[in-house]
Amino acid sequence: xxxxxxxxxxxxxxxxxxxxxxxxxxxxxxxxxxxxxxxxxxxxxxxxxxxxxxxxxxxxxxxxxxxxxxxxxxxxxxxxxxxxxxxxxxxxxxxxxxxxxxxxxxxxxxxxxxxxxxxxxxxxxxxxxxxxxxxxxxxxxxxxxxxxxxxxxxxxxxxxxxxxxxxxxxxxxxxxxxxxxxxxxxxxxxxxxxxxxxxxxxxxxxxxxxxxxxxxxxxxxxxxxxxxxxxxxxxxxxxxxxxxxxxxxxxxxxxxxxxxxxxxxxxxxxxxxxxxxxxxxxxxxxxxxxx
Amino acid sequence: xxxxxxxxxxxxxxxxxxxxxxxxxxxxxxxxxxxxxxxxxxxxxxxxxxxxxxxxxxxxxxxxxxxxxxxxxxxxxxxxxxxxxxxxxxxxxxxxxxxxxxxxxxxxxxxxxxxxxxxxxxxxxxxxxxxxxxxxxxxxxxxxxxxxxxxxxxxxxxxxxxxxxxxxxxxxxxxxxxxxxxxxxxxxxxxxxxxxxxxxxxxxxxxxxxxxxxxxxxxxxxxxxxxxxxxxxxxxxxxxxxxxxxxxxxxxxxxxxxxxxxxxxxxxxxxxxxxxxxxxxxxxxxxxxxxxxxxx
Numbered sequence: 001x002x003x004x005x006x007x008x009x010x011x012x013x014x015x016x017x018x019x020x021x022x023x024x025x026x027x028x029x030x031x032x033x034x035x036x037x038x039x040x041x042x043x044x045x046x047x048x049x050x051x052x053x054x055x056x057x058x059x060x061x062x063x064x065x066x067x068x069x070x071x072x073x074x075x076x077x078x079x080x081x082x083x084x085x086x087x088x089x090x091x092x093x094x095x096x097x098x099x100x101x102x103x104x105x106x107x108x109x110x111x112x113x114x115x116x117x118x119x120x121x122x123x124x125x126x127x128x129x130x131x132x133x134x135x136x137x138x139x140x141x142x143x144x145x146x147x148x149x150x151x152x153x154x155x156x157x158x159x160x161x162x163x164x165x166x167x168x169x170x171x172x173x174x175x176x177x178x179x180x181x182x183x184x185x186x187x188x189x190x191x192x193x194x195x196x197x198x199x200x201x202x203x204x205x206x207x208x209x210x211x212x213x214x215x216x217x218x219x220x221x222x223x224x225x226x227x228x229x230x231x232x233x234x235x236x237x238x239x240x241x242x243x244x245x246x247x248x249x250x251x252x253x254x255x256x257x258x259x260x261x262x263x264x265x266x267x268x269x270x271x272x273x274x275x276x277x278x279x280x281x282x283x284x285x286x287x288x289x290x291x
Numbered sequence: 292x293x294x295x296x297x298x299x300x301x302x303x304x305x306x307x308x309x310x311x312x313x314x315x316x317x318x319x320x321x322x323x324x325x326x327x328x329x330x331x332x333x334x335x336x337x338x339x340x341x342x343x344x345x346x347x348x349x350x351x352x353x354x355x356x357x358x359x360x361x362x363x364x365x366x367x368x369x370x371x372x373x374x375x376x377x378x379x380x381x382x383x384x385x386x387x388x389x390x391x392x393x394x395x396x397x398x399x400x401x402x403x404x405x406x407x408x409x410x411x412x413x414x415x416x417x418x419x420x421x422x423x424x425x426x427x428x429x430x431x432x433x434x435x436x437x438x439x440x441x442x443x444x445x446x447x448x449x450x451x452x453x454x455x456x457x458x459x460x461x462x463x464x465x466x467x468x469x470x471x472x473x474x475x476x477x478x479x480x481x482x483x484x485x486x487x488x489x490x491x492x493x494x495x496x497x498x499x500x501x502x503x504x505x506x507x508x509x510x511x512x513x514x515x516x517x518x519x520x521x522x523x524x525x526x527x528x529x530x531x532x533x534x535x536x537x538x539x540x541x542x543x544x545x546x547x548x549x550x551x552x553x554x555x556x557x558x559x560x561x562x563x564x565x566x567x568x569x570x571x572x573x574x575x576x577x578x579x580x581x582x583x584x585x586x587x
Binding site: 007010011013014015017018021022025026027028029030032033036084087088091095104106107108109110111112113114115116117118119121122123124125126128130131132134135162166194215216219222223224225226230240243244247248253256257260263264267268271282283 | 310313316384387406411416422453521557564
């Protein structure tokens with residue numbers, strides 16, 4: 001065998017697992033739910049192809065309201081996460097001393113790894129009627145009786161920001177960490193105010209990190225299931241919950257698949273728009289922040 | 292700290308106060324979940340009724356501790372099994388993917404690279420339902436055509452492993468590829484010149500170099516799999532992993548603080564694994580920048 005042959009053979013042996021994975025576990029399954037979403041039941045075990053499931057979605061206000069609600073809350077959560085996360089990331093990367101920096105990184109890291117479920121459970125213990133916050137409020141005399149702080153939209157938003165904020169801070173802090181301090185100094189030396197330096201120097205430099213963080217945060221929020229349900233209650237009107245309801249409770253797979261495709265379309269569109277507006281690509285943002 | 296930039300003292304202190312407040316917000320729910328594991332009450336709620344270890348070791352009704360709660364223990368075992376299989380599979384495919392994209396050129400490589408990243412931006416619920424639909428479709432077809440029921444294609448652990456691996460492979464591929472990219476290929480050429488075989492070069496030169504990334508990626512894969520809920524929920528059969536068992540329990544009224552005991556265990560366990568993965572990979576970067584795991 002010549003070297004050329006060996007290289008060929010290696011390439012095929014490396015391509016095989018990749019193609020098996022991408023085709024069997026990603027591409028085909030998604031084509032499958034797309035096909036299922038176009039299937040109409042005309043009689044028991046008799047099906048035709050058509051857009052009925054999508055029309056049903058449009059005809060039923062509760063469905064598209066849930067999607068709109070999920071979309072708007074996800075965008076709100078992404079914006080809030082940036083507002084909360086940027087100052088913290090900047091502090092870790094540029095203001096804290098070397099020792100403090102390491103400690104703060106670790107302090108971010110550990111909760112990041114703890115399951116969503118445990119974090120949502122922690123909030124339930126803090127916020128429910130018999131919870132810690134309610135007791136403290138009664139003890140200090142601010143309220144007379146127990147207060148239920150769960151099962152409202154504000155709590156869901158606070159909980160979602162909590163669940164995803166570290167996914168914004170970590171890529172942002174890494175990006176800012178790589179920024180040369182003299183760029184900021186030069187900005188000040190040339191007479192820029194703190195605000196101008198932020199807007200003209202720091203933010204443009206951090207753009208890949210900001211976009212990476214925002215995409216991850218947005219995807220995690222729009223696709224989240226536990227936090228909205230545990231903190232918002234069974235009627236929290238979250239789109240992933242609708243998908244679960246159609247698939248598992250009602251066993252209406254056609255309509256569940258339709259909702260899945262709609263969620264995928266909506267999130268992909270938003271991510272694509274975000275990448276276009278910021279002039280980034282998936283490879284420069286998400287891929288880099290993962291590795 | 293940038294020495295030449297000196298903001299006012301008031302600004303510095305209020306900034307510090309905000310950062311402190313943020314970290315309090317960060318640990319408050321985890322502390323609450325952990326502390327109530329020691330509350331001597333049937334409910335994980337106020338008032339505080341004194342310290343107990345019953346929620347870990349108790350063996351009498353109604354105080355069944357974690358060590359005697361068979362369903363939770365079984366969930367823990369299932370999660371360990373699934374996470375081990377998912378990390379092994381993801382490491383293997385991740386390794387081949389890293390070599391494929393770092394060392395080879397082939398037609399449509401750019402498109403394939405995009406496809407490799409895409410699973411990270413697909414909601415976990417979608418991965419779950421799409422694999423469920425495809426597997427059920429194949430299972431129905433096989434059953435109707437050959438009269439044989441392929442159990443492994445029905446909801447159950449094999450599907451859970453496939454569903455989780457479908458996106459965890461992306462993570463391991465990216466982590467290993469990033470390390471491989473920094474490798475100096477002249478080292479391999481030197482070894483070839485000295486007469487080493489392909490296998491020998493791989494085992495003695497390349498593999499030791501990427502080992503930190505392999506360990507790190509393996510830990511990430513294990514943790515992400517262990518904590519996965521959204522994809523698992525749709526693929527789970529009769530053997531439920533820990534997260535699904537805990538979730539079912541949480542929705543029930545009157546769940547006991549044994550859930551807090553599990554939570555504390557998970558917090559300590561994942562914290563420890565996270566620390567290990569940071570220190571294993573410290574040598575490859577100057578600052579301890581942590582890696583973001585993926586939860587879905």
